[in-house]
Amino acid sequence: MTRIHLFRHGESLWNLQGRMQGRKDSPLSEKGIQQARDASKRLADIRLGAVYCSPSSRTRTTAEYLLGKQKLEILEHEGLSEIDLGAWEGELRTDIVIEDTQTFSAFWHDPQNYQPRDGETFLQTQTRVVAAIAEIIANHPGQDVLVVSHAVAIKSLMCHHTGRSLADVWKAPFADNLAYSQLEAVGEAVQVKIFCNQLWTGEDSQTA
Numbered sequence: 001m002t003r004i005h006l007f008r009h010g011e012s013l014w015n016l017q018g019r020m021q022g023r024k025d026s027p028l029s030e031k032g033i034q035q036a037r038d039a040s041k042r043l044a045d046i047r048l049g050a051v052y053c054s055p056s057s058r059t060r061t062t063a064e065y066l067l068g069k070q071k072l073e074i075l076e077h078e079g080l081s082e083i084d085l086g087a088w089e090g091e092l093r094t095d096i097v098i099e100d101t102q103t104f105s106a107f108w109h110d111p112q113n114y115q116p117r118d119g120e121t122f123l124q125t126q127t128r129v130v131a132a133i134a135e136i137i138a139n140h141p142g143q144d145v146l147v148v149s150h151a152v153a154i155k156s157l158m159c160h161h162t163g164r165s166l167a168d169v170w171k172a173p174f175a176d177n178l179a180y181s182q183l184e185a186v187g188e189a190v191q192v193k194i195f196c197n198q199l200w201t202g203e204d205s206q207t208a
Helices: 012-018 030-043 056-067 093-097 101-109 121-138 151-162
Strands: 002-009 049-055 073-076 143-151 180-186 189-195
Touching: 002 030, 002 121, 002 151, 012 093, 049 056, 049 121, 056 073, 056 143, 121 143, 121 151, 121 189, 143 151, 143 189, 151 180, 151 189
Parallel strands: 002 143, 049 073, 049 143
Antiparallel strands: 002 180, 180 189
């Protein structure tokens, strides 16, 4: 059995400033660093076989702190990147809601029908993240693997594996900074054990 230990990155400076991040980057805040240090306790007794993150300094730095004393190479995987937000990246949410009201509203309230002017849809993001996790599982049979990614990437992945619609991507449980999820895989069969810090029972799964 392969076990995926999946975390969202720690708080970044752009999180604090209310900026949209996507593929662009912002370093962790002091709070974000402390969040990662605190969350490393979850992995203290787990012997990791591999560590992956997106090509982003905020996920890499989070992974470094999560590793604690374990010495492993951190592997970057493009498939773990956050949703591409195009021209919105680095912009303040308060400005976007005025300049692009309808599209911004769809992003937060109608995600399955969100059509960006540029960048990715939620479905495009979900498709590549699901494929990335499947590849990681296939490459590490029988190992515990640490993965650090982003809010939309994680929630869209978890929607896929819990049978939820992308319409529910913003519904609880929320992918807060350092939210922890756990997947277990035997062959190609993947089960969700923990969903953003909550034990997963499957009771609201649309495919259960």
